Amino acid sequence: MIKKYKPQITLFHCINAFDNCASLPVSTGGAFELKPVKMACSSMVKDVFLLRAFEAGADAVAVFVCPEGQCRYVEGNIRAKKRVNFVKNLLDEIGLSGRRLSLHNVECGDTENAVRILQQVLSDINDMGPSPAK
Amino acid sequence: MIVGKQKSIAEIREIVLPYKKLLVLGCGTCVKTCFAGGEDEVATLSSALRLSFKKDGRSIYIEELTVERQCEDEFIREAAVAISKNTAVLSLACGAGVQAIARRFANVPVLPGVNTTFIGVLEKQGLFTEECLGCGDCQLAVFGGVCPVSRCAKKLQNGPCGGSRNGKCEINPDTDCAWQQIITRLTALGQLDNLRKYNPPKDWRTSHAGGPRKLVREDHVI
Numbered sequence: 001m002i003k004k005y006k007p008q009i010t011l012f013h014c015i016n017a018f019d020n021c022a023s024l025p026v027s028t029g030g031a032f033e034l035k036p037v038k039m040a041c042s043s044m045v046k047d048v049f050l051l052r053a054f055e056a057g058a059d060a061v062a063v064f065v066c067p068e069g070q071c072r073y074v075e076g077n078i079r080a081k082k083r084v085n086f087v088k089n090l091l092d093e094i095g096l097s098g099r100r101l102s103l104h105n106v107e108c109g110d111t112e113n114a115v116r117i118l119q120q121v122l123s124d125i126n127d128m129g130p131s132p133a134k
Numbered sequence: 135m136i137v138g139k140q141k142s143i144a145e146i147r148e149i150v151l152p153y154k155k156l157l158v159l160g161c162g163t164c165v166k167t168c169f170a171g172g173e174d175e176v177a178t179l180s181s182a183l184r185l186s187f188k189k190d191g192r193s194i195y196i197e198e199l200t201v202e203r204q205c206e207d208e209f210i211r212e213a214a215v216a217i218s219k220n221t222a223v224l225s226l227a228c229g230a231g232v233q234a235i236a237r238r239f240a241n242v243p244v245l246p247g248v249n250t251t252f253i254g255v256l257e258k259q260g261l262f263t264e265e266c267l268g269c270g271d272c273q274l275a276v277f278g279g280v281c282p283v284s285r286c287a288k289k290l291q292n293g294p295c296g297g298s299r300n301g302k303c304e305i306n307p308d309t310d311c312a313w314q315q316i317i318t319r320l321t322a323l324g325q326l327d328n329l330r331k332y333n334p335p336k337d338w339r340t341s342h343a344g345g346p347r348k349l350v351r352e353d354h355v356i
Contacts, residue, residue, distance in 0.1 A: 048174065051181035055188075090178075093143045094186040133189040 007032040007125045009118065010053040013064035014042040014080075016072050017106045018114050032122050042066070043076030050087045050101060059131045060100045062121050064114065067105040077105070096133055099124060135164040135255070136228040137262045138248040140175060143182055146224065149245045150183070150194070153222040158183075158247070159213055159235070160200030161227035168262055170248045171226025173200040179226070179247065195220075204231030210238055217242055253284075270340030270347065276328050278319035283336065285312035291333040 009032055013019070021036045035058070039045060042065035053061045063084055065077035081103055088098030102124075104117045141149075150156055158180045166172025180196045187194045199216045201209040204227035213235070217223055222243045225232045228250040236244040252264040267284040274281055283289050287305045294313030297304025301314040320326045338344070 046174065046178075048177040048181055051178060051185060054185055055181055090143065090182050094182055095189055096185060133185045 005130060006030075007059045007122060007130070008035065008057055009033070009121055009125070010035045010037065010056070010058040010061045011064065011118070012037045012039060012042070012045050012049070012053075012061065013106075014039050014066055014076070017042065017066040017077075017108060018064045018110075020109075020111050020114075023111045024115060024118060032118075032125075034118070041071070041073045041076040042080035043071075043073060045080050045083060047083055047087050047090075050084070051090070054091075054096065054100070054131060054133060057131075057134055058100075059125045059128075059134070060102070060121050062117065063101075063103045064106045064117075065103060067107060094133075096131060097128060099128060100131065135167055135253070136230075136250060137168045137252050137254045137264075138165045138170040138228050138250045139168075140170045140179065140226065140248050141246070143179075143186060146179070146247055147183065147186055149247075150222065150224055153220075153243070154193070155195045155197075155220040155222075156183075157197045157199060157213075157216050157220040157223045159204065159216075159223050159225050159227070160198075161204040161225075161231050162200050162202045165227060165231075165248055166200075167256060169260075175226060176200050179224075205234045207234075207238070210235060214239075268341065269336070269338070270344075271337065273333070276331075276333065277316045278323055278325060278328070280312055280315045280319055282312050282316065285310075285315075289336070291336060293329065 011034060013036060015038055019038070024034060042063060045063055050061055063080060065080050068077060071077045084101060084103040088101050091101060092098040102121060106114055106117070158176050160166070160171050160173055160176035162172055169175060176198050180198050183194065184196055197216055197220055199213055201212050203209045204225060217239055222245060223235060224245050224247045225235055226247045228248065229246065232244055232246045253266040253268060254262045254264045257263050264284055265281060269283050282291060287303055287309070288295055290313065294311060298311040298314055301311055303309040303311045317326070320328055
């Protein structure tokens with residue numbers, strides 16, 4: 001039996017920006033599979049973690065960080081942004097498309113916005129198709 | 135320290151294409167500090183290569199290892215087992231490290247993953263500047279600790295050229311004029327008189343112009 005394709009999104013999120021994965025429409029809609037990775041600060045996201053998420057089968061990777069100027073550790077979200085941009089360039093170079101990786105500033109407790117972002121990520125995957133490195 | 139920059143994924147891919155089992159070997163000293171070939175860069179590059187090959191339907195086995203220094207036998211030995219298990223080594227060390235590995239393992243292709251760039255310092259996080267050319271005849275005592283050989287575009291030995299403008303070099307407005315810095319520094323040290331003495335043209339025989347150099351310390355040779 002051919003397994004039905006279900007897009008996989010890996011979500012790296014700073015717990016200060018967003019810590020309510022249970023509220024996300026994963027189990028209800030079932031339109032995609034979500035793999036959340038909790039971090040004490042978005043600065044903990046390293047280049048290799050983002051790439052390994054793709055190696056593990058992600059079609060897209062999203063990183064939720066605090067709004068600029070609101071990082072508890074001052075510059076964690078800026079560091080995360082720089083790393084994400086570096087890996088986006090790597091993905092373009094590899095031919096996987098940097099569009100599969102995105103960073104979003106999320107206000108603490110703004111679940112509505114988080115859901116909206118994930119829906120946008122899902123819609124982008126539907127445009128691009130499954131990751132060619134799956 | 136030696137400053138280097140990792141080659142592009144496209145170039146590295148091309149170099150490693152013929153090999154099915156690859157050891158990506160990092161170096162934990164200079165190139166680690168300049169984010170070109172330490173443990174993190176080994177992991178990132180290996181992952182990127184695996185994804186790149188998988189995308190094209192090719193398979194490659196990649197082993198990852200970082201040793202403290204690839205330019206010393208003592209540390210190279212730690213990589214011997216891993217090297218013997220693979221068909222090629224992609225070294226993320228400087229050119230000296232790549233050659234030291236190649237010299238010890240005659241039957242294994244050792245490939246460079248980094249472009250060795252210069253001898254420099256970490257000026258601030260993420261910014262590295264060239265400070266030494268390895269000329270073999272250091273005159274920093276005369277120039278107040280600022281090297282005109284590596285930091286003056288024209289390598290002038292007896293004062294600035296006419297292209298020095300507001301402390302910047304005519305070749306690039308981002309580059310400080312080394313001679314402006316020499317004069318400022320010697321003034322602060324009260325040693326401006328150093329510059330009254332004529333500095334003869336540099337004898338480049340002690341530099342690489344005299345061919346590959348060798349240093350023998352007889353007191354350490356057994």
